[in-house]
Amino acid sequence: MTADLRHLRAFLAIADAGSVTSAAAVLRISQPALSRTLRQLEQHLGARLVDRSTHHLELTAEGRRFREKAATAVAVVDEALDPARLRxxxxxxxxxxxxxxxxxxxxxxxxxxxxxxxxxxxxxxxxxxxxxxxxxxxxxxxxxxxxxxxxxxxxxxxxxxxPRVAAVPADSELAEKSRSLTLEDLAAHPIALNTVSGLTTLDLWPEEIRPEENATIGVANTDDWLGAIAAGNAVGVSTSATAEMHPHPGVVYKPLAGAAEVxxxxxxxxxxxxxxxxxxxxxxxxxxxxxxxxxxxxxxxx
Missing domain, CATH: 3.40.190.10 (Periplasmic binding protein-like II)
Incomplete structure (x- = not known):
């Protein structure tokens, strides 16, 4: 059996949906047919891609690595067959x-x-x-x-x-300080963390002043990150590029001393x-x- 694009699309649908049942609904095929396609792909590769032993479907280490390759291959084929790409x-x-x-x-x-x-x-x-x-x-x-x-x-x-910068609410005491801020200045406040694509984690703070995990506010993108800070709910850390690209009337960017450049x-x-x-x-x-x-x-x- 030779694997083809159909097998790649089936595997990616399972990886994205997190279950064979949901993926089958997306692909509009039966669950047994999709399971069969997955087994064929695993047999072709000689590796198990999906761990079926847990309550929730998870990719194996091989599955996670193969997911990147499969996604790239499918994207290239879709692009090659896109009539717009002839321009x-x-x-x-x-x-x-x-x-x-x-x-x-x-x-x-x-x-x-x-x-x-x-x-x-x-x-x-x-x-x-x-x-x-x-x-x-x-x-x-x-x-x-x-x-x-x-x-x-x-x-x-x-x-x-x-250089890293601190982002603080415009009406806060931190915004009024004439000096650079430090990680210790920020540690006493809730920290807004972009958990999807952000750079900052709590590991940035030395252990002796590291904020507690429950003292963070998780957001999914820069817009929500700015919104949480402007509302006075949190402070944040980013780089000078964010200050240059995202000025906000409710947010003041301050130099952050003692933090490594990025x-x-x-x-x-x-x-x-x-x-x-x-x-x-x-x-x-x-x-x-x-x-x-x-x-x-x-x-x-x-």
């Missing part, structure tokens, strides 16, 4: 939040001037690799600590280090030789232009 092939630049900060607009404008035949699409994808591992984008602006430790096949180019990188998927999986040919040109834009800013000319 100019857009280069998709992903970001989870704040893109390249103040360098975002110069990059987009300069790309349009230099490469008018290749549209550059800026896409916000709320996950830690900004859509890179799922195949939703060709290249992504990510902050290095956000990349999952088990992510494989990624290449990257360092752009700059971003590397900003462009990352893309490695294309294995002979894999038949194409990468976008314009990726190297975007990396070169991004470095040029940042170098110009450093010279005061961007």
């Amino acid at each position: 100019p092939w857009p280069l998709r630049l992903g970001h989870a939040w704040s893109a390249l900060g103040r360098h975002t607009t110069p990059l987009l404008r300069r790309w349009k001037e230099r490469h008018p035949d290749t549209p550059l699409e800026l896409l916000r994808v709320d996950d830690r690799t900004a859509g890179l591992l799922s195949g939703k984008v060709d290249i992504a602006a990510v902050r290095a600590p956000m990349i999952p430790a088990d992510a494989e096949g990624l290449l990257g180019e360092w752009l700059r280090n971003e 590397p900003l990188m462009l990352m893309w998927r490695e294309t294995p030789r002979g894999s038949g999986r194409p990468g976008h040919p314009a990726v190297p040109r975007l990396v070169e232009l991004a470095l040029d834009v940042l170098a110009g800013d450093a010279r005061g000319t961007a």
Whole structure:
């Protein structure tokens, strides 16, 4: 038996739905037929992808690794068969939040001037690799600590280090301080944490002043993060790019002393030789232009 695209779609539906029953409903096939398709794929790969021994369906370690490959393969096929892709092939630049900060607009404008035949699409994808591992984008602006430790096949180019900033309610005592804030200043307040695509975790605080887990407010994206802070419900930590891209009348950004800077990188998927999986040919040109834009800013000319 040779596995084909049908098997990949079936596996991804199961992984996304979290159960064979729900996935079968989405695919509009019977549960036994879907279970059979999954078994065929596992037999072809010689590995168990789904752990059926627990009450809730979970992917095995092999399943989690294969999910990334399957998603990429399906995305490439769908793109190849999309009639719209016969027209100019857009280069998709992903970001989870704040893109390249103040360098975002110069990059987009300069790309349009230099490469008018290749549209550059800026896409916000709320996950830690900004859509890179799922195949939703060709290249992504990510902050290095956000990349999952088990992510494989990624290449990257360092752009700059971003200083961290504190985000506090505009009417708070912290906003009125003339000095930089510290992690200790923030520790006495509820902390807003973007648990889907954010950079900050409680591990940023030294153990002796680390806030309690129950003293956090979990949010799913930057908009909700800003809303929680502006409402006076929490404080937050991000990088200077957020201050540049997301000014908010209810939020004041303050320099944060004593916290390490964050590397900003462009990352893309490695294309294995002979894999038949194409990468976008314009990726190297975007990396070169991004470095040029940042170098110009450093010279005061961007």
